[in-house]
Structure formats: C-alpha cells, structure tokens
Amino acid sequence: MPASQAVLNGLAADGGLYVPEEIPKLAVPAEQLAEMSYQDLAYEVMRLFLTDYTEEELRHCINSAYDSKFDTPEIAPLRQADGAWFLELFHGATIAFKDMALSILPYLMTTAARKNQITNEIVILTATSGDTGKAAMAGFADVPGTRIIVFYPKDGVSPVQERQMVTQKGKNTYVVAIHGNFDDAQTGVKKIFGNKELERELDKAGYQFSSANSINIGRLVPQVAYYVYAYAQLLKKGAIRSGEIINVTVPTGNFGNILAAYYAKQMGMPIGKLICASNENKVLCDFFATGIYDKNREFVLTSSPSMDILVSSNLERLIYRIAGEDAVKTKELMEALSGGGKYEITPEMRAQLSDFYGNYASEDEVAQTIARIYGQEHYVLDTHTAVAASVYGKYKAASGDGTVTVIASTASPYKFARSVLHAIDGAKYDGMTDLEQIDALAEVSGVKVPGAIEEIRTAPVRHHREADVDGMEDAVKQILGLK
Numbered sequence: 001m002p003a004s005q006a007v008l009n010g011l012a013a014d015g016g017l018y019v020p021e022e023i024p025k026l027a028v029p030a031e032q033l034a035e036m037s038y039q040d041l042a043y044e045v046m047r048l049f050l051t052d053y054t055e056e057e058l059r060h061c062i063n064s065a066y067d068s069k070f071d072t073p074e075i076a077p078l079r080q081a082d083g084a085w086f087l088e089l090f091h092g093a094t095i096a097f098k099d100m101a102l103s104i105l106p107y108l109m110t111t112a113a114r115k116n117q118i119t120n121e122i123v124i125l126t127a128t129s130g131d132t133g134k135a136a137m138a139g140f141a142d143v144p145g146t147r148i149i150v151f152y153p154k155d156g157v158s159p160v161q162e163r164q165m166v167t168q169k170g171k172n173t174y175v176v177a178i179h180g181n182f183d184d185a186q187t188g189v190k191k192i193f194g195n196k197e198l199e200r201e202l203d204k205a206g207y208q209f210s211s212a213n214s215i216n217i218g219r220l221v222p223q224v225a226y227y228v229y230a231y232a233q234l235l236k237k238g239a240i241r242s243g244e245i246i247n248v249t250v251p252t253g254n255f256g257n258i259l260a261a262y263y264a265k266q267m268g269m270p271i272g273k274l275i276c277a278s279n280e281n282k283v284l285c286d287f288f289a290t291g292i293y294d295k296n297r298e299f300v301l302t303s304s305p306s307m308d309i310l311v312s313s314n315l316e317r318l319i320y321r322i323a324g325e326d327a328v329k330t331k332e333l334m335e336a337l338s339g340g341g342k343y344e345i346t347p348e349m350r351a352q353l354s355d356f357y358g359n360y361a362s363e364d365e366v367a368q369t370i371a372r373i374y375g376q377e378h379y380v381l382d383t384h385t386a387v388a389a390s391v392y393g394k395y396k397a398a399s400g401d402g403t404v405t406v407i408a409s410t411a412s413p414y415k416f417a418r419s420v421l422h423a424i425d426g427a428k429y430d431g432m433t434d435l436e437q438i439d440a441l442a443e444v445s446g447v448k449v450p451g452a453i454e455e456i457r458t459a460p461v462r463h464h465r466e467a468d469v470d471g472m473e474d475a476v477k478q479i480l481g482l483k
C-alpha cells in the first residue's frame with residue numbers, strides 16, 4: 001500500500017497498525033546532515049518512508065509545518081545539562097512534543113487526499129484528555145480541505161487545558177465539551193467512526209472522517225527526523241566524533257516517541273541503548289524486565305498525565321519487528337491483550353530487546369529530580385522530562401555507561417507549572433492561582449513566558465458547545481450542516 005493511503009486510513013481494516021515494509025537506510029553521511037537545516041534534514045529522513053510523495057509535495061508539507069509556529073529556527077534545540085543533552089521538542093504551538101508530528105500531519109493528509117483523487121473534505125474527529133486535542137487543532141486550524149472536531153470531558157481536563165481548547169482559533173475548528181469522562185468521549189468517537197450509514201450520508205454531503213490518533217504512521221515518521229537531527233547537531237557541536245555511539249532516553253506513554261528512536265537506529269544511526277522511562281504506570285518497565293505485558297493493574301494518576309497509559313499502542317510495531325515481521329503472531333498477541341489484558345513474548349523475541357533498558361520513576365523521584373537539576377543548573381524540567389532524567393540517572397548508576405546521551409524533553413515546564421513549582425518549593429507556590437504561577441515560573445526559570453501561554457490569558461472564548469455522551473453524533477451532524 002502506498003504511504004499516502006496508510007496516512008489517510010490511519011488504521012488498517014483488520015484493526016492492525018501500518019508499518020513500513022522495511023526500515024530504509026539513511027544514505028546521507030552524518031557530516032553532511034550536520035550542515036543541514038531542520039527542514040532539509042527532515043526531508044532526507046521522511047522521503048525514505050513516504051515514498052509516493054514527490055519531492056515538491058513533501059518539501060511543501062515540511063516547510064508549512066516547521067515554520068514560525070516554532071519559537072526557534074532550530075525547531076528542536078539541544079540543551080546540555082546534568083551530564084546529558086536535552087532535546088527540546090516543545091517549541092511548537094502547544095509547547096509539547098506532539099506538535100512535532102501534529103504540525104505536519106494535516107499537510108501529509110491533505111496531500112495524500114489529493115494524490116488519491118479524494119475530493120471530500122476531511123473531517124478529523126478526536127477525543128482528548130487534554131493535550132492531543134489542542135495540538136491537533138493547532139495543526140489543522142485553517143488548513144484548507146479539513147475540519148476538526150474535538151470532544152473533551154467537561155470536568156476531566158485542567159483549567160489551563162480547557163482554556164487552551166475553548167479559545168482555539170480557526171474557521172474549521174470545533175470543540176464539544178462532553179458530559180462524561182474521557183473513556184465516554186473516546187467510545188463515542190469510535191462509534192461514530194464505525195457507523196456505516198453515517199459514512200454514506202457524509203460522503204453524499206462531501207465529507208469523510210479521518211483520525212489524528214498517535215498510531216497513524218503519519219505521526220511516527222516525522223518523529224524519526226528529530227533523532228537524526230539530534231545526532232547531526234551533536235556532531236556539529238563537537239560533542240561526539242563521527243560514528244560515535246549515543247544513547248537515547250525517552251519518557252514514554254504510548255511508545256510512539258521511543259519507537260521513532262528505534263526506527264532511527266534501524267536506519268543506521270549510531271544509537272546504542274534506548275532507555276524507556278515510565279512513571280508509576282510502569283507496565284513497560286515490567287515488560288522489559290519480564291517479557292510479560294500485563295495491563296491488569298491499578299491505574300495511577302501522576303504528575304506526568306500524558307504518560308498515564310496502560311495500553312501502549314505503538315508497542316505493537318516493535319512486537320512485529322521482534323516477531324520476525326510475523327503478522328499472524330503479532331495479531332495473536334494483540335488479541336490476547338484486548339481479551340485478557342496480557343501476553344508473554346517468546347525467549348527468541350526477548351533476546352532482540354537487548355537494546356532497550358526500561359525503568360520507572362516514582363512521584364517523589366520526579367519531584368526530587370526537578371528540584372535537583374534546578375538547584376544545580378538553573379534549568380527547569382517539566383514533569384515528563386523529569387521522569388526521563390530520573391530513569392537515566394538510574395541507568396547510569398546501574399551500568400556505569402558514560403556514553404553521550406540525548407534525553408527527549410517532551411514538554412515546557414509552563415505546561416505543568418503547578419507540579420513543577422511544587423517540586424521546587426511547595427510551601428512558597430502552592431497557594432497561588434494558575435496565572436500567578438505562570439509569572440512565578442518566569443521568575444524562577446528565567447525563561448520568557450511562551451506565546452502559547454501568554455495567548456490564553458487574553459484570548460476570547462470561541463467555543464461554547466456541550467453535549468451528552470449519546471448526543472455526540474448529533475453534534476457532529478449539526479457542525480457539518482447535516483441536520
């Protein structure tokens with residue numbers, strides 16, 4: 001199947017995830033990559049996966065995505081601290097790493113629609129627990145040929161997250177607050193996707209649904225680029241010699257970000273260990289330790305909510321690789337997971353996981369890490385990145401491995417100001433309002449308040465829609481003028 005079709009479909013008809021037929025090898029030498037802009041380098045990586053996009057099409061997608069929406073021309077700068085290199089992936093529109101993929105996905109999708117002679121308008125439906133919906137809207141806002149409808153649980157997101165969503169600009173963005181929880185919203189969206197009659201009705205009116213979900217291959221491929229970029233930049237800075245191996249540490253939830261690093265390694269980048277960092281929802285950490293994936297456990301709410309996940313969907317793609325690209329075996333394991341919530345891989349499969357190291361950080365360790373690195377270096381980490389920094393410390397202590405290490409820094413501390421300030425000095429900051437905390441963090445960190453946060457202080461509320469869970473389909477029809 002052409003890559004563009006996989007981007008359009010999102011999920012295969014049998015419920016499986018799309019994977020590249022083979023992981024391509026990077027042909028451009030690192031010295032040459034080191035001289036490239038982020039955009040040119042991203043093109044060299046992405047063209048190897050998205051093989052049916054023309055050079056003109058792909059460069060247009062890349063240049064439209066990685067522009068002044070990012071507050072630095074480097075797009076993903078490296079910052080040295082605490083004996084590692086933090087790859088800051090939070091300089092986009094919503095100050096979290098999902099912008100790296102969601103700023104380009106709309107262009108990959110509309111280009112794919114054109115290539116596949118689809119004239120319908122693409123309607124993106126997303127259920128969100130807070131972050132993904134905003135990042136997806138920021139990506140799709142005013143992209144011609146698309147509309148985006150986001151459902152969020154009315155009482156299930158933070159005040160800042162809610163404000164970020166209801167102030168979203170763009171003539172093609174719609175936000176609906178659901179009287180229910182995140183699971184209700186997600187189930188509702190799945191039901192709408194599965195409704196064949198609605199699909200026909202939409203088609204007649206010139207629309208078709210698609211998903212910006214993190215399992216879309218169009219979100220994974222752009223993420224491979226920044227690991228290659230990090231290597232090239234380390235070389236350029238003289239932090240490594242050509243060919244020198246580096247390790248990568250990733251704060252992990254759905255396993256998308258670290259899978260991108262694994263793909264970068266398979267492409268031939270000199271990457272050694274892939275250090276998978278979990279919070280107290282440590283199902284992945286246990287998987288790497290035992291070869292058993294078991295989601296039957298208590299779900300813990302932590303200060304790194306974007307990693308509060310028990311089913312890491314993208315792990316399916318790693319399972320497929322270590323099963324020797326055996327789709328039947330992969331399906332068996334995934335069915336065991338959706339049935340009994342558990343599966344065990346074979347010793348042969350486990351043997352292929354030696355590149356991975358998994359561990360987790362407790363809530364106390366996360367807070368201590370934020371306070372320690374702030375105290376030592378005056379560098380403020382967000383809670384997710386602190387999970388990674390803490391686990392990297394454990395790895396280094398256990399292994400004595402001093403290899404140069406990149407830590408994926410997935411959110412700006414401004415996104416989680418309350419937890420971050422609490423870690424630095426609870427007594428001093430806990431009593432402040434959310435807005436006061438923004439100012440306090442600016443003082444503490446010496447980092448200017450990002451535009452994304454500044455904006456929500458003054459932006460007018462544009463979205464007022466609410467719906468009951470069983471009214472979600474009607475809301476969609478109303479938005480699309482079908483009733």
Ligand SMILES: *Cc1c(COP(=O)(O)O)cnc(C)c1O
Binds near residue numbers: 254306384
């Ligand atoms: C989504 C997210 C993660 C987890 O990334 P995965 O690709 O799901 O593993 C980590 N940190 C932040 C801030 C996120 O938003």
